[in-house]
Amino acid sequence: MVKWLVSLALVLAIALPGVARAEDGYDLWLRYRPVEGEWHKAYDPAVTALVVQGGGATIAAAAAELERGVKGMLGHRLPRTGSVAADGAVVIGTPATSPIVAALGLPLAGLGDEGYLIRSVTIDGRRATVIAANGEKGVLYGAFRLLKAMQLRERIDALDIADAPKLKLRVLNHWDNLDRHVERGYAGQSLWDWQKLPLHLDPRYTDYARANASIGINGVVLTNVNANAEILKPIWLEKVKALAGAFRPYGIRVYLTARFSAPIEIGGLKTADPLDPAVAAWWKAKADEIYRVIPDFGGFLVKANSEGQPGPNDYHRTHADGANMLADALAPHGGIVMWRAFVYAAENPEDRAKQAYTEFQPLDGRFRDNVMVQVKNGAIDFQPREPFHPLFGAMPRTPMMMEFQITKEYLGFATHLVYLGTMWEEALAADTFRPARGTTVADVLETAVDAAAPTGMAGVANIGSDRNWSGSQFDQANWYAYGRLAWNPQGGAEAIAREWIRMTWSGDPATVDAIAGMMMGSHEAVVDYMTPLGLAHLMATGHHYGPGPWVSDLARPEWNPAYYHKADAAGIGFDRSRTGSNAVAQYAPELADRFGSVKKVPEEFLLWFHHLPWDFRVRSSGRTLWDELVVRYDRGVAAVAAMQARWAALESRVDRRRWEEVRDFLAIQREEAQWWRDASIAYFQSVSKRPLPEGHAAPPMPLDHYKAIDNRYAPGN
C-alpha cells in the first residue's frame, strides 16, 4: 500500500508540468475539473465503463469526450468494454449501430435526427446509463449533456432526459477575411490559418468544434458576409475541405459566403445577372465542384445589395431572383441559401429601419424551398437595444432565420462585461401578434413553413485566435448563450447564465449568485450608459468604438448618429409614428398602436419611435426627458461601478489569473462608461441648453475634448 502510494505520488508529480499553468480561459465551459469528495461517491459507481458498439467518427468523438470528461472530473480512465459486465456502464449509440441500444426499445421516435435520450436503465441485471439517439449527432449531444450533468453536480443515478433542438440550423457566422482579419472581431485574428491549410490542422480546430458541439451548433459560415470571390477557387476549396474534415466528426457543416459578382471576378463572365443562363450555369458548375470536394457542404450565405455589396438589384432583379438562382444550383446537393435581409439603399430617403421590410415582405412566398431569409435583429443594426425586427411574423410563407450578433460591435468590444442572453431573450420573447397575440419571435422561428422546410438561427461569432477564444472571459458566455438559444429559442437567459457560471467559474452558490447578478444587470447597464431610452447608433464612425453623437458630416445620411437621435433645441428622438416615418405600421396593428402612442410605448423604446420635447415628462419617473436621460447615463456608470465592487468581493472565490483579467476589463469598462456618459451629456447639453439635474456632475471636459478623441486604430474595423 505504501509502495503503491509512493508510486502514485511520483507518477502524479512527474505528470505535473514544471510549473502549474494558471487558468486562462482556453478550456471554456468544458473545464472538467475534479469533483468534490462527496460527488466522487455519487459519480464513481455510475461511470465505471464505456460501451460503444460500432458507429462512425461522431460516435468516436462522443466516446472520446466522455473519456476526457471522466478523466478530468473523476480522475480515472474510463475503460471500454464490449458489453455491460458490471454496474456503472455508460452505453452510447443508435439503434442502428448498437444492438444493446436497439434491444432497449427506447422511445426515440419524437427526437428527430439530432435529439437524444439519456436514461438510467438496467441491462442484464446491471445498472447502466444509456445515451441513445436516432443519429450519431444526437449521441454526441447526449454525451455532452451527461458531462454537463456532472459539471452541474446533478444526480446521474436516475436519469431520464429527452431533448431535441427546436431549430434545424444553428449556425455561427464568422466575418473572417482571407488575410485573417476579422471584421468586428475583438478576439485576435481569424482562427482559420489559411496559409498553413490544408497541410496543417491546428489542434484548436478540434477544440473549437468540441465547444460548438457541446451547445448544439451544427453549422459554421467560414467567411465574411462582405465576401471575397477568391474563396470559391480550387486552391481555397482544398483548405475549406480540410476544415470541414476537422469539424465533421462534431456534426458541424461548413458554409461559405458567396460574392454575387463572383461569375465576373473569377468566372470570366461579363455579368452576374441571376436571370442570365450563363450565370446560372456558372453557379451550378461551381456548386457541383464544391460538392465534389466537400460532399456535405452546407450552402451559401449572401449579403447582396447592402453597403456596397453586389447583388441582383444591380441587374434590376429582385432578391428572390438572386437567391433562387443560387438555390437552384445547390438544391441537387441538398445545400441551402441563407439570404440576408440587411439592406438599405444608398439613395433611398426612406427611414432606414423600414427598408428591409419594404423590400422583402412583398417577396414572401417567392423564394425556393431551400432559401432562408436571414434577418438581423433589429431593423437598424445590432444596437444595444432595438425593438424586434418587423419582418418576424410578416413572411409566413418564407423560412426566416434570426441573425444575432455575438461579437460586441456596438456593445463595448471585448472589454465591456455585457451578457447578451437577456437581450436575445427580450427579442425572442417579443410578441409579434402575427397571426395573433401570443406568437413570439421564437415561435415564428420555430414554426416551419412545412415539415421539410428549414428553420434556424445565425450568430455572428465572437471567436478568434485569442487564448480565451472570445476576447474576454465573460464574452464566452455569449457564445454559450447563443448556442443554447439556437437549440431552444424559448430558453431563459438567467438559467443559461447560471449553468455557464457553474461550469466556467465555480459551483459555490454565493459565487454563482454574485456573478449571475452581474451578468443579468449588465445589458441594461450598457444601454443606460450608451443609448438610453431608445436612442441608437450613436457610436463613433467606422470602428464604432466610443461615442460620436455629434457626427453629422458623413456622406450618407444614415451613417450619421445625428440621423438617429435628431436632437435639436426643441427635443430628441426619431419619429417613427404615424406622424413620422410610420415605421410602426410595419408591425401588427396592436403593436403599431402601442409603439405609435407616446402614452403606450414601452419606455425603453421611447425615442426609437418618438421625437419628444426636452421637457416631456417620462411616465415612470415624472422627470423631464432631459433629466431622465442624464439620470440613466449616470445609472449606467453606477451599475458598472457596482459590478466592480461585486467582482472585488470575489477575489478569493475564483482563480487568480482570470479574476485579474476581469478586474482590469471592468476598470476599462468603468472608464469607458464614464466617457460615454460625459461625451453624450456634453453633446446633448450643447443642443438642449439645459442645466444638469441636481446631484449630477457636469462632464469634466468641454465637448471639443470628446470630439477630438481619436481611436482610429481600434480593433475590428
Add this chain to the structure above:
Amino acid sequence: MVKWLVSLALVLAIALPGVARAEDGYDLWLRYRPVEGEWHKAYDPAVTALVVQGGGATIAAAAAELERGVKGMLGHRLPRTGSVAADGAVVIGTPATSPIVAALGLPLAGLGDEGYLIRSVTIDGRRATVIAANGEKGVLYGAFRLLKAMQLRERIDALDIADAPKLKLRVLNHWDNLDRHVERGYAGQSLWDWQKLPLHLDPRYTDYARANASIGINGVVLTNVNANAEILKPIWLEKVKALAGAFRPYGIRVYLTARFSAPIEIGGLKTADPLDPAVAAWWKAKADEIYRVIPDFGGFLVKANSEGQPGPNDYHRTHADGANMLADALAPHGGIVMWRAFVYAAENPEDRAKQAYTEFQPLDGRFRDNVMVQVKNGAIDFQPREPFHPLFGAMPRTPMMMEFQITKEYLGFATHLVYLGTMWEEALAADTFRPARGTTVADVLETAVDAAAPTGMAGVANIGSDRNWSGSQFDQANWYAYGRLAWNPQGGAEAIAREWIRMTWSGDPATVDAIAGMMMGSHEAVVDYMTPLGLAHLMATGHHYGPGPWVSDLARPEWNPAYYHKADAAGIGFDRSRTGSNAVAQYAPELADRFGSVKKVPEEFLLWFHHLPWDFRVRSSGRTLWDELVVRYDRGVAAVAAMQARWAALESRVDRRRWEEVRDFLAIQREEAQWWRDASIAYFQSVSKRPLPEGHAAPPMPLDHYKAIDNRYAPGN
C-alpha cells in the same frame, strides 16, 4: 507515512488540471520540467534555500525565477532564509544590496554593469552558491544562468562561471503597427494589445520579458520602422509607459521609432527640416515629455529616406544632420538614436547594394556620440545569403549596430525550418580586413569607438500573439540564437543550437544529435532551393512568399527579381566586379580582389558578384553553371526530405503535439521547396533554353502555371 502519502497524492491529483495539457511551445526554452532521479540527487542538496538581502524589482525577479525553476525541475518550494543556515543555500545579490555578497570579496571588477559571477563557496562553514554582480541586472542574468546549468544537467557543486555581455545594447526591433498588424510577422498579431493598455497588462508581457532576460536582451523597440507619428502622442505614451513598467524588472528598456515628419504630422509645424530651430525645439520638447513619462526610455530608432519614409534628405540635409538633431534632444536624458543605414533612393541608378555605403561611409565621424548607425545584413536586404555589409569596418569613428532579421521574411515564413544561427555566425565571423586581416564583423561590433560609446546588435523580432510566440516551434531557436549572439557575437551556432535543443526538446543525446543535424543543415537547404550560388531577391512581389524570378514589370528597377539575377540567353548573375558595378571596391582591397575574381570568389557568392555564361564551369563540381544550378535546387529539396525522415524517426522521442506540428510544417516546407525548385527551373530554363542534366526531372507544370499562383493573402504583407 501512509496518511501523508495519501494526502500528497490527493493534493497532487487535485492540483492536476482536469485534462493534462499538451506541450504547445508556450514555455519556450524555460520549460523547467522535472529532472531525472540521479540529477535530483545531485541538485537537491545544492539548492535548499534562497538568501536574498535587499535589492529592488530586478533582484525580486531573479528570486522569483529561481523559485519557479526549482519548483519545476526539483518539485519543491525554495524557502527564503535570512542567512546561510545550512548547506545548499543560493545567495544572490550585489555587494551594495547584500552584506553576505559584499563580505565574500568576489572579483567582480571586470564584469561591468551587466556581467555576473556564479561561484560555489563556503559561508560560515556551509556550502553555498553565490550569484553576484555589480548591478541587479547581472544578478538576474546569473539566476537564469544557474537555471540553465540545471536544464543542461551541468554539475552545480563546483561552479565558477563569470560572464558579461560583449555588446551594450541587445535589442529587439518589433515591426508592429498600432493596429496590431506586424509587418513581416508570421506569428499572429502584435503582442502589444494597445486598446487594453494601460489598464490591462497581459500576463504575456511578463513571460516575454522573462524570455528576453534569459538570453540577455535589454532593449525593445516597440513599433515599426515604417513609423507612425501617433505613437508619440500623450495617450499612446501612457500605454508605452505601462509596457515599460512590465519590462523594467527584467532589465529591458523600451524604445520607439520616430517618424521624421512627426513635427508636421502631430506637431503642427510646416517643416521637419532638422536644421530648423523650431523643429529641433519640437523634438527636444517631445523628448522631455517622453522622459517625464518614462524616465528610463531608451531612445529612437529611425528609418529615414528609405522606401518612401521621410527624412533629412527631403530638406537637402544629410543623415548625420537628421540623426544629430534627434540625438541632441535625447542626450540630456541619456537616450540614443539608432539610425538605419538601409537606404536606397528612388531615382538612383547605382547598384542598390552600393547605395548605403556610398551615402553613409563619408559621414564617418560626423555623428554625435549617442548615435549608432544600424546596418542591415546584408547590403541588399535580409536575403537567404548575402556577403557581409561593406560598411562594417568602414566607419571606424562611428558606433555600428548590426541589424539581423529574426523573422523569416525571405526564408519561408513560419513554416520552413531554417535555423538562422549559422547564417548569422557566417556574417559575424566574416573577415573585414579592416583595419587588417583578422578583424571580423563581430570584432567591429565589439570594438567601441571609445569607452563610453555604445555597441550593439538589433534583431527584427519574430514574436507575436501565436501561442508558440514565434509562429513555429523551431523559430523559437532563432529568437534564442539572436539573443545569445547579441550577448557574445563570437558564439558558435552549433553550441547554441544544442543548448536550445536540450532545454526545448529533450536531453537524450541521440535526439539532440538528430535535431542539431537538422538545424545545422537547414540554412544551406533553403539557400539551395530558393537562391543558390549567390542569387538573391527572387521572391514574389510584396509579400515575398514563394518564387517570382520572372517579375520584371514593377515601377522601380530594384524591386524586380530580374534586376538581381539578370538572366538572359547568354548567362546569369549580377556583375559587381570592376567590369560591372564595382561594388567589390567597397570592401577592403584584399576582399575586393577576392570577390572581384571569378577564380577566387567563394562559390556561395558566385552570382552575387559575377554575371557568367550558362556553360561557365563551376570549380567545385566541374559542372556547367546551368547544371550546377539545377543540382543545387534539387539538393535543397532533398535536404528537406531528409529533415522529414529525421523528424519521423523522432516520433517517440518528443511530445506528441509539438512533434505533429513540426511534422506538418516540414510537409509544407517540402511542398514549397519543390515549388521554388520547379518554378525557378521552369523560368530559368525558358531563358537559358538548356536541357536539364540527366537524372533531374522537368518541372511538372508549364511556367505559366507558376506565374499564375496568387498568394495575395499571404501573412505579414
